[in-house]
Amino acid sequence: MALDFGIFCKNTLDGGVVDHCFSSILGLAGNSDPSYLDWLISAWGWTLLVSGLGLAIAIVLGILMGALRTLPDTKVVYQWLLWFSTCWVELFRNIPIIVQVFLWYYVIPAFIPPLKAVPSFWLVSMALGFFTSARIAEQVRAGIGSIPSGQRAAATALGLTTLQTYRYVILPIALRIVIPPLTSESMNLIKNSSVAFAVSVPELTLFAMQAQEETSHGIEVYLAVTALYALSAFFVNWVMTVIEKRSRIPGVVSMSPDAKLAH
């Protein structure tokens, strides 16, 4: 069985070979009829768009909820926030991602009518973002938990408010600690974005399903799609490594046992 990647140079309407096969990659003259390669690239774009939006939502909400979960329970407001963030994490962690996508697509717009006008890729990004935020929140909570309690005590002794303590003392260290688990959550998010096929966002998985059916060259199509998913995940991994290196504080490798010994 020989692989025939020529399928990507055929147009999606009648299966004829197109004039400019790699035009979509090189940005040269476009084809009058789109080829499977054009379709693949645009599907990749949708995957990246949905994942990128989802990641932005997930990181912002995840850091917020993770920080809220570590508040001291000294004030009634803090107790409420603790309770709220715990519910948040349990809720979004215990429902499968595909069910959450359906929730955002069918159920939530029924309660919030303005969402009916929102394009479905946004709803999928919200679903992915909220789902992943619960996981990131747990990582952030663990990261904050690993900071020696002396840091918080010192901040209080200096007269910092709770908000200032988090802003200037706890989060700058905790966020550096959580970069590695955050990387794997980001890669998971890209993988999870494949559920967007369920509400017909024209991303890679939907392309794989439809192109496989139309061309009956399933193996080639799946190989290309799988490779693009892997490439996207590697790209995120690389970006996170760069961020980790750039954000490293000279002298402070991490809050490792050595640092704890100083207390």
Added chain:
Amino acid sequence: MLSLDLSFYNWELVTNYLLKGFIFSVQLTIIATVGGIAFGTILALMKLSGKALLQYPATFYINTMRSIPLVMVILWFFLIIPMLIGRPIGADLSAIITFIAFQAAFFAEIVRAGIQSVPLGQTYAAEALGMTYGQNMRLIILPQAFRNMIPVFMTQVIILFQDTSLVYAIGAYDLLKGFEIAGKNYGRPIETYALAAITYFVICFSLSRLARRIQAKVAIIR
């Protein structure tokens, strides 16, 4: 304005639509767990063997499975298995094979971490007593390793149960599919998807509570 109509939610809905799907989801979870642990343990032992011929294929398999979206893995198997055996197989059987193969990669990493959590002195002591590799693994290392693994392991089973809903991609009849079909037949997709979310939440939340309780009980105190 929205009005939820839950009048269709009665025992008939459960017996006609949901039960079949629920049983398949549970079945899939159990089979994938048992099969995944068996296959995953072999992969972990291969990876830790230190012999290139065993180590690299296992590492390659684990890394590949872990870097592909599960939906794509489900689609891959659904495409490839019929090509290999020369005849179509049902979505249910395809889902079962896929989940065993996919979960094995994740269980392998858990088992590997579990084995590595057993102090090396245990291995040396077993060797000093004249045990073979097989005896050592079976009687000394794995019993301790499995006990150390229980917490991560239970989390993985909950994730696995959630992941079974992804067989939606090939149209296997699982719990989610049951809700979807019921929603179409009654013309009430909003209510059924909401109920699906609640059902999954109740199951997974209870399981995670149970996991936490067991975790406190089985921890080895050193």
